[in-house]
Amino acid sequence: xxxxxxxxxxxxxxxxxxxxxxxxxxxxxxxxxxxxxxxxxxxxxxxxxxxxxxxxxxxxxxxxxxxxxxxxxxxxxxxxxxxxxxxxxxxxxxxxxxxxxxxxxxxxxxxxxxxxxxxxxxxxxxxxxxxxxxxxxxxxxxxxxxxxxxxxxxxxxxxxxxxxxxxxxxxxxxxxx
Amino acid sequence: xxxxxxxxxxxxxxxxxxxxxxxxxxxxxxxxxxxxxxxxxxxxxxxxxxxxxxxxxxxxxxxxxxxxxxxxxxxxxxxxxxxxxxxxxxxxxxxxxxxxxxxxxxxxxxxxxxxxxxxxxxxxxxxxxxxxxxxxxxxxxxxxxxxxxxxxxxxxxxxxxxxxxxxxxxxxxxxxxxxxxxxxxxxxxxxxxxxxxxxxxxxxxxxxxxxxxxxxxxxxxxxxxxxxxxxxxxxxxxxxxxxxxxxxxxxxxxxxxxxxxxxxxxxxxxxxxxxxxxxxxxxxxxxxxxxxxxxxxxxxxxxxxxxxxxxxxxxxxxxxxxxxxxxxxxxxxxxxxxxxxxxxxxxxxxxxxxxxxxxxxxxxxxxxxxxxxxxxxxxxxxxxxxxxxxxxxxxxxxxxxxxxxxxxxxxxxxxxxxxxxxxxxxxxxxxxxxxxxxxxxxxxxxxxxxxxxxxxxxxxxxxxxxxxxxxxxxxxxxxxxxxxxx
Numbered sequence: 001x002x003x004x005x006x007x008x009x010x011x012x013x014x015x016x017x018x019x020x021x022x023x024x025x026x027x028x029x030x031x032x033x034x035x036x037x038x039x040x041x042x043x044x045x046x047x048x049x050x051x052x053x054x055x056x057x058x059x060x061x062x063x064x065x066x067x068x069x070x071x072x073x074x075x076x077x078x079x080x081x082x083x084x085x086x087x088x089x090x091x092x093x094x095x096x097x098x099x100x101x102x103x104x105x106x107x108x109x110x111x112x113x114x115x116x117x118x119x120x121x122x123x124x125x126x127x128x129x130x131x132x133x134x135x136x137x138x139x140x141x142x143x144x145x146x147x148x149x150x151x152x153x154x155x156x157x158x159x160x161x162x163x164x165x166x167x168x169x170x171x172x173x174x175x176x177x
Numbered sequence: 178x179x180x181x182x183x184x185x186x187x188x189x190x191x192x193x194x195x196x197x198x199x200x201x202x203x204x205x206x207x208x209x210x211x212x213x214x215x216x217x218x219x220x221x222x223x224x225x226x227x228x229x230x231x232x233x234x235x236x237x238x239x240x241x242x243x244x245x246x247x248x249x250x251x252x253x254x255x256x257x258x259x260x261x262x263x264x265x266x267x268x269x270x271x272x273x274x275x276x277x278x279x280x281x282x283x284x285x286x287x288x289x290x291x292x293x294x295x296x297x298x299x300x301x302x303x304x305x306x307x308x309x310x311x312x313x314x315x316x317x318x319x320x321x322x323x324x325x326x327x328x329x330x331x332x333x334x335x336x337x338x339x340x341x342x343x344x345x346x347x348x349x350x351x352x353x354x355x356x357x358x359x360x361x362x363x364x365x366x367x368x369x370x371x372x373x374x375x376x377x378x379x380x381x382x383x384x385x386x387x388x389x390x391x392x393x394x395x396x397x398x399x400x401x402x403x404x405x406x407x408x409x410x411x412x413x414x415x416x417x418x419x420x421x422x423x424x425x426x427x428x429x430x431x432x433x434x435x436x437x438x439x440x441x442x443x444x445x446x447x448x449x450x451x452x453x454x455x456x457x458x459x460x461x462x463x464x465x466x467x468x469x470x471x472x473x474x475x476x477x478x479x480x481x482x483x484x485x486x487x488x489x490x491x492x493x494x495x496x497x498x499x500x501x502x503x504x505x506x507x508x509x510x511x512x513x514x515x516x517x518x519x520x521x522x523x524x525x526x527x528x529x530x531x532x533x534x535x536x537x538x539x540x541x542x543x544x545x546x547x548x549x550x551x552x553x554x555x556x557x558x559x560x561x562x563x564x565x566x567x568x569x570x571x572x573x574x575x576x577x578x579x580x581x582x583x584x585x586x587x588x589x590x591x592x593x594x595x596x597x598x599x600x601x602x603x604x605x606x607x608x609x610x611x612x613x614x615x616x617x618x619x620x621x622x623x624x625x626x627x628x629x630x631x632x633x634x635x636x637x638x639x640x641x642x643x644x645x646x647x648x649x650x651x652x653x654x655x656x657x658x659x660x661x662x663x
């Protein structure tokens with residue numbers, strides 16, 4: 001699944017372009033739908049296109065880009081070798097490309113839990129837990145992970161709470177740290 | 178003030194020298210911290226990080242052949258060859274001196290040119306400002322690496338995001354869904370921390386860890402300071418030419434330090450007597466790109482300060498930070514914020530001198546940076562992304578926004594959609610919309626007023642030329658194949 005294999009893996013490109021176009025079309029669709037809730041007129045009367053104009057214009061442009069990428073995905077599917085030169089040159093130009101794996105989804109779920117946990121058990125405990133869990137997941141020994149996570153929490157508290165006077169959330173449990 | 182400044186520079190060295198972590202990310206993570214300091218100290222912190230991270234990116238480029246930031250890619254060619262020949266310390270000492278000199282020349286030009294340009298910019302009305310913002314945004318999307326349509330799409334998405342919140346012209350809420358936190362629009366800081374900080378973590382987590390440690394060609398010899406000084410003096414014209422070129426390219430919206438470095442490298446190759454030896458460890462091959470990439474950072478500040486149009490993603494973030502310091506970029510900036518501008522220029526000049534100290538420490542500490550496990554670095558980025566987003570408004574809503582944009586950034590980059598035009602769209606979107614609407618109101622709906630003034634006509638011509646010329650140039654470059662040696 002590395003980027004260097006992209007030109008030789010048209011199905012991966014089709015899936016990528018398909019997902020991109022679906023995402024862009026969905027965002028544009030939502031933006032167009034909710035643009036209906038925006039007021040129609042501005043203070044300049046007939047000469048002001050109004051607050052709805054610009055979001056609607058951008059959403060329609062985005063929709064056109066989404067459709068364009070869907071067409072490109074179809075061309076890649078039906079015309080072998082279509083656009084592979086563009087991918088190669090993108091690689092030469094050093095365009096960053098991530099590999100869609102599954103590990104990031106686990107981190108995402110952990111982070112969602114983290115945000116809920118901050119409000120409940122407070123910043124320090126939840127940060128120590130997430131940092132320890134993440135480092136263990138990335139291959140560190142548990143005691144190394146726990147120790148380094150503790151240092152991180154202390155550094156953040158010294159920097160933000162003591163030096164910058166930021167009130168970090170204590171959580172509903174009201175723990176003193 | 179000196180302590181946070183130096184600490185910021187050390188942080189810039191750390192992030193820039195860690196392969197895969199970018200200067201943009203370093204600045205994105207430092208901005209929330211800077212708001213808790215005195216304004217001058219906060220600005221010093223941001224300026225220090227932005228200049229240092231670009232130089233630091235050259236360290237792994239030389240020792241590992243892996244550019245720490247995209248701006249260091251051109252320095253990889255001859256720098257790494259010098260390291261393989263046992264002259265890595267010389268390459269990096271040269272690099273450090275040229276980065277510092279390039280930065281000084283760039284800041285010198287910024288101080289000289291920006292106020293003059295501001296005088297000229299006073300003639301701009303709604304129509305010219307509209308075209309300038311469109312031009313800046315288009316250029317950033319067109320010159321960004323990869324597909325042009327994806328760059329334009331990212332710019333469009335950024336502008337759409339900028340419409341969230343209360344419309345400043347009519348007061349109507351847009352895409353707020355009754356949520357009070359969205360009334361003032363999407364906060365810029367959590368969005369960029371998500372796009373440039375968290376998305377990097379997602380990207381790294383999808384790769385095997387620690388794959389790049391064994392390739393390092395780290396020199397153990399002492400730094401040859403005198404020899405480097407002699408070589409810089411010998412190639413003073415190359416330093417000057419590359420720095421001026423870097424500043425000019427950096428001032429073009431969208432054309433950042435990476436393009437400046439490649440441009441200077443190409444020019445040095447063409448004008449050198451040893452052009453055939455470029456890529457084999459030639460001194461000019463190190464001097465030219467490293468002078469240009471740091472000068473470009475200063476160059477990018479020129480349109481950002483004078484017109485409010487940032488040159489690249491780093492400057493876009495700095496511009497957002499300036500606005501939060503109540504410094505409003507535009508033609509009046511040198512009158513309205515005279516003291517802050519003096520401080521800013523002084524800080525930028527001093528940073529180039531301090532870069533020599535921080536850089537020497539960075540070169541020596543690189544082995545230690547490389548030995549730090551990636552898992553700890555990534556975890557620290559996550560923790561600082563969360564606390565940085567929260568500390569801005571003491572709001573968990575901002576942390577959620579950061580998380581959403583971390584996912585958005587990761588998914589977009591996975592499909593090679595550049596993120597810099599998106600952040601520029603978020604910043605320039607209001608400028609485009611306000612000037613279009615106020616221009617239409619003041620001209621009683623007469624669209625021709627957008628084209629008739631001489632400055633507007635020139636900007637429209639430049640815009641057309643850019644849209645027609647750049648894709649053709651890109652296509653020709655692709656047909657020509659890779660221009661850089663393997």
